Amino acid sequence: MKKFFEDIKKDIKFKSAGPGKKLTEDSSSKPEVVQSSSGAKQNRYAPSEGAQRAGAAALARIEQQQRPKVYTSQDAIRNQGETSVESGAKVPVRDPSCLSVSGVYFTCPLTGATLTKSERDVHIKEAIFMRFEEDAVEASVMMVHTFNKDKDKVKAAVDIISKYVENICKNPSEEKYRRIKLSNKVFQEKVHCVEGSREFLQALGFTSVMLPVEGQEGEEEFLVLPEQSPDALELMKERRDRLQGGEPVRAQLDRQPQAFRPSSNAQRFELPPEFYNLTAEELKKEQQQKSDLVEKNAMLRTKAMRERDEQRERRKYNYTLLRIRLPDGNLLQGTFYAWDRLPVLFGFVRESLVDGWQPFELIAPGGQKLQESEEVALAECNLVPAALLTFSWDAAVQADIAAAGGKSPTLLKPALLDKIKTLS
DSSP states (O other): OHHHHHHHHHHHHHHHHOTTOOOOGGGOSOOOEEEOTTSOEEEOOOOOHHHHHHHHHHHHHHHHSOOOOOOOHHHHHHTTTTOOTTTOEESOOSOGGGOSSSOOEEEOTTTOOEEEHHHHHHHHHHHHHHGGGTOHHHHHHHHHHHSOOOHHHHHHHHHHHHHHHHHHHHSTTOGGGGEEETTOHHIIIIIITSTTHHHHHHHHTOEEEEEEOTTSSSEEEEEEOOOOOHHHHHHHHHHHHHHHTOOOOOOEEEOOOEEEOOOTTTTOEEOOGGGBSSOHHHHHHHHHHHHHHHHHHTTTOOHHHHHHHHHHHHTTBSEEEEEEEOTTSOEEEEEEETTOBHHHHHHHHHHHBTTTTSOEEEEOTTSOEEOTTOOOBTGGGTOOSEEEEEEEEOHHHHHHHHHTTOOOOOOBOHHHHTTOBOOO
């Protein structure tokens, strides 16, 4: 019957176009011609005006009826970047008031300032420069290990500078070991190119001096270190050790711990763009490409291929927003790196509890029991870009506490409960 109504709808559109009028895209084809069994063509007679109205009304009712949606694994693939398993996480929305968390923030370990992703690198660089007034050696070590992304180049520069110090300490009276010609090929290729290396040498006591060079006209720039006392040489070795053991200064992810009252919206997440490696437009484009190919490839993909695709999809997320439903119904929320390990998650929960020393369990969507001892990334546990977990105390321990006449442990710390919110 629906076919009959669709034919009527096409006739209505064609008739409404009228002579000489351009048809719309839906009605651009000619009126349908029904082929007889003999192959002869005959025009189908148009229905009466009353039949047209009745048919159009019936068709409208059919089209408005909602059909039940059956979710399949292919739907999950199409919706990647829009939803995650049992999480309700969606592609970033524009209205900040709708977001589950306002953004991703970091804490500077040098100043304690809270920073956005776009602010953190500039702020850390400024903070390191400010340290020169207090400790030039420490600041220059930070520069070497923070400002240079190529670890191999950093190691090469550190090794050469260490060799300079070793030669000076072994031969403190020999002037040649206390002079570094800046045009020297090794210095130019291995040391000069590493930001912070010259600042470290100057912190050791080297100063810039123009000196004549035998066999050539004019002078060249050298870094020259005055002869050092035995105590100064020991101090130089200690500073060399600080350079060798230096670590990059990295802003720490602010987990933004937040407590929420019991809510039916616990599984609903609206994430800001910072949670994604891809931009919203890139996600939309890729989602469309997958939708075009998913049906074609569905029957050809093996289990191993699907698992590889799932791993590739999870790498699109930088961060994940996790909520933990507690026995009293309250929720604990925190932000994590997608590659954070399970012990980090358990540590976060433990630090938020009054009695965090007691053993507890975390259950992931689908009933998977997470193990605190396993060094598994959150992304590998399908906990990105967002998920709702269930918390429960260890049953055996709680039974012992009850048998001893103890009370059930208090859950969240007062600092969290004092700022508890309601999910919108």
